[in-house]
Amino acid sequence: MNTTETTGTETIEIPTHAQAVVAHGANDLRVEDVPIAAPKPDEAVIRIAYGGICGSDLHYWQHGAAGESILRAPMRLGHEASGTVLIGAADGSGPRPGAPVTIHPATPGGDSATYPADRPNISPGCTYLGSAAHFPHTDGLFVSHVAVPTRMLRVLPSGLDLRLASLAEPASVAWHAVARAGEVKDRSVLVIGAGPIGALVVAVLKRAGAGKITAVDMHEYPLQIARDVGADVTLTATDAGAVAAVGADVTIECSGNHRGLSSAIHGTARGGRVVMVGLLPSGDQPVPVSIAITRELDLIGSFRFNDEIDEVVAALADGSLAVDPIITAEYDVADALTAFASAKDASSSSKVLLRF
Known part of the structure; x- marks a missing residue:
């Protein structure tokens, strides 16, 4: 059944229900019909085109939790997406119908005194589409039609297609991490974990003019992708001696594994910096902190992003951020279970997209 909305002289049909990807708990992922909520005055209805499967989506599926965010009720997944404005916001804000967009999924919040005002990404009350960090959970974007606040929408420049634009959110996470690393131009950088x-x-490092970029992973497939997007050297994670011998000025840890963080510490030169992007499991982690102390390493956290998505969209559009090789598969939403299984296998996939 559909509802109708009149925009100017055109009547647009919006379905009352649509297929969505919903996590009900650990190992319980379902493609099911869900009701489409009516938009609020400041929300536009978006026809989702592509959604990227993120590591956190995989964690919700496999473990019922992503880090400290634990599923307490069924939740629609997805926070990486692109699409087209179907119905503009009733209050006149945001892009008009037909505009191609990508989506910034964060809503900062909380007491402004408890976090730096210029870093809303770490605000304690921040909600994120497709996140179980708060309860009730915040449903995500893995659905064909969805009402989204216009402040989240970023209109795509001419020439940037919806498929590539679906990478804007994870690319912004990477952009933020590189910014947290400080100056990287002409410096040696070690990247632990060559997943998406x-x-x-x-x-992002290649675009920023980093010197020697070394990427490390357990599998050859992601290492080939790392070479395709700019890595100068690739190493197998099991070769601990070679990784430790890198002696990078800056290391960016993306594996989300305590062994990866250990390798990052060992592979960073004295006085260097380690940026921790990969989200480790909840609880204490066995890592060689004593080495970080005696080498005077800076251990820097990096979590999500702020407004970097605007720079990312521009860089994707002008081609200066080359990320095409990272998309390795696409599946229709009806085949989401197969898509998730593909995304889980890091030995044969990188970024897997759902088509809506």
């Missing part, structure tokens, strides 16, 4: 975020970090 690690590969995007390599691409």
Whole structure:
């Protein structure tokens, strides 16, 4: 059944229900019909074209949690997406119908005294589309039609297609991480973990003029992708001696594994900096902190991003951020379970997209 909306002289049909990808708990992922909420005055209805499967989506599927965010009720997944404005916001804000967009999924919040005003990404009350960090959970973008606040929308420049634009959100995570690293031009950089975020970090580093970029992973497939987007050297993670011998000025840890963080510390030169992007499991982690102390390493956290998405969209559009090789598969939303299984296998996939 559809509802109708009149825009100017055109009547547009909006379905009342649509297929969505919903996590019900650990190992319980379903493609099911969900109701489409009516838009609020400041929301536009978006026809989603592509959604990228993120590591956090995989964690919700496999473990019922992503880091400290634990599923307490069924939740629609997805925070990486692109699409087209179907119905503009009733209050006149935001882009008009027909505009191609990508989506910034964050809503900062909380007491402004408890976090730096210029870093809303770490605000304690921040909600994120497709996140179980708060309850009720915040449903995500893996659905064909969805009402989105216009402040989240970024209109795509001419020439940037919706498929590539679906990478804007994870590329912004990478862009933020590289910014947290400080000056990288002509410096040696080690990237631990060459999955989608690690590969995007390599691409951002290449664009930023980093010197020697070394990427590390367990599998050859992601290492080839890392080479395709700008890595100068690739190493297998099991070769601990070679990784430790890198002696990078800056290391960006993207594996989300305590062994990866250990390798990052060992592979960073004295006085260097380690940026921690990969989200480790909740709880204490066995890492060689004593080495970080005696080498006077800076251990820097990096979490999501702020307004970097605007720079990322521009860089994707002008081609200076080359990320095409990172997209390795596409599946229709009806085949989401197969898509998630593909995305889980890091030995044969990188970024897997859902088509809506």
